[in-house]
Amino acid sequence: MPSPRFVSVALDIPLLPPLTYKVMDGTSPKIGDRCVVPIGNRSAVGLIVGVSNQTDIAEEKQKSYIRLLNETEALGESWLKLTKFASDYYQHSWGEVAIAALPPFFRSKPGPKYEQSLERLRKPFKFKKTSQAVPALQLNNEQTAAVETLAASSGFRTFVLHGVTGSGKTEVYLRMMERVFSVNPQAQVLFLVPEINLTPQLQERVRSHFPDRSMATLHSGLANGERARAWLAAHEKRVQILIGTRMAIFADMPDLDLIIVDEEHDLSYKAGDGIRYSARDLAVKLAQLRGIAVVLGSATPSLETWSRVKSGRYHLLTLSKRAVQGAKLPTLSVVNPKNQKLVKGLCSEVIDAISETLQKNEQVIIFLNRRGYAPVLTCPSCGWLSKCPHCSTYAVYHKFHAKLICHHCGWSTPVYSRCPDCGNVDLQPMGAGTQRIEETLEELWPQARILRIDRDSTQRKNAAKLAFEAVHAGDVDILVGTQMVAKGHDFQKVSLVVVLNIDAQLVSANPRSEERAFANLMQVAGRAGRFGLPARMIVQSRFGDRELFAALAEQNYCRYADSLLAIRKAENTVPFVCQALLLADDVKIDKVLEFLSQALRLGEDILAAQVNQQVVIYDPIPMAVMKVADKERGQLLVEASSRGAMGLFLKQWYRALSEIRSSVHWTMDVDPIDV
Structure with a gap:
């Protein structure tokens, strides 16, 4: 030719x-x-x-x-x-x-x-080789059935491995990989995880199981050279197992034979800027293109995934019990702090439970999904609040850095010695973040070894890895943390989990907030009692009568997800419709809303020309956090009853929007995670 x-x-x-x-x-x-x-x-x-x-x-x-x-x-x-x-x-x-x-x-x-x-x-990867692999764990009947089902399948198929926390999903992944390598010794496997801090632990587990298989990791924490080296090794088939975060979905693996997406529900798989892709959804598409299996694993699958299971599009593999003999899920207590006398924000039941756990030389997790010392600093004299000058939100008080820091734009300033409005020197923190809870615990239990794990405490390279190693080694009595501590970790001595301030999520205006709160609670509950210790979970909440706590007490994801799907179907919202957001920002909200109004008129004209009645465009509105980094933001929501109708509209609308002469910056977010 x-x-x-x-x-x-x-x-x-x-x-x-x-x-x-x-x-x-x-x-x-x-x-x-x-x-x-x-x-x-x-x-x-x-x-x-x-x-x-x-x-x-x-x-x-x-x-x-x-x-x-x-x-x-x-x-x-x-x-x-x-x-x-x-x-x-x-x-x-x-x-x-x-x-x-x-x-x-x-x-x-x-x-x-x-x-x-x-x-x-192209320099070869160095990895430790051992004379023999670590002995494999004995699989229970459900784990064996899951592995056998995958082995018996051929071609493209999407499996959802739904297992309670501690049910041994990772061991199932490893056995599935074993089966793939036994059929094709040259096969490649892509293993996606939601966060960087989960890769070292998983890497060690995989390496011990496959000591003679070449392996690499790919994530944003790597230097550019390391990233290019891992990507090239996968491309040239010098690496058989690639473990990575969402960016790894774009690794070119010529002999790819299996894709695993762990914690598939996690929001980290959705890119938040640039091309706003979902690595989980692209993993399913890539498996289809290659004609291979993809496994989506989670104790709390996303509602989108669960709805596809219910419709028969995805095949369900269930692990209903914990893998370790005698390991039981924690019992739940929901304590209403409203009419109690709290000690530095903690109710008496929580304090007693922590003391009892420490006396037994067992570990405690305090889960609070809010970093910093306090969400806001205030002046009790005039009512001044520590607002960020560049965003329509508050700057968080970070006591140990003596700074006010905005978690949206990164602005920071040394803490004021007196109120900038009235001069009062008695400024007070309102609410509690992980730093303040850490300080409280040190006062109440001075003899305890306390460790805080959040984004602030793990900024240095390998800081998260060393912190989790200390917990696993038993060198920590009380672990305080955000979502970083809630998933993917096998803590052997944790027998008590305490959850604080979950109510902030339960009263949020975000329609998906309660769903995410339930996932957080299920995940963090799963850190306790994994190795046979009797375990309990205490949640301080004013909303103990809500359905999610009844489902949480039973650790019954199916009950909660099915009830939520019924509500979503009645309301005709996600996942029964598909959505897209047009996001715009400028220094003035009036210009933003003017642009979005023009976009609305263009969209309506296109729909009329297409005779497209499956797509609905809503009026433009300011975003919930309207101002970030001196830019004021608005949004316009589009919904459609079919993806085909949505795609047809968006393609023509995007081109029309690009012809608008405006200084307003805009972007399209298809399948947004926040509306």
């Missing part, structure tokens, strides 16, 4: 379709190769997505690429199809998705030492 004369190149430019370039003499480009091309007065790295022998472009206007970057194998067909699907679904150009999916090294123009750098990236 003769070499192509022209190539189509996708570039990282909004709305730009692939451009046509001549093939440079002496080169043999392939689909999936990278190249450097001229674009206007500059040059950029692009991706070859098509080849041909003819073009409609006049000869005098034809340009060739500057350099062909084929020192690595071309990107695979399924990778190209995945990025094309993501570009169509999330309303971006193919180049925007495909180029952004590459590590920075591979999307940058080559420097003078490009070849030497590439050789360094």
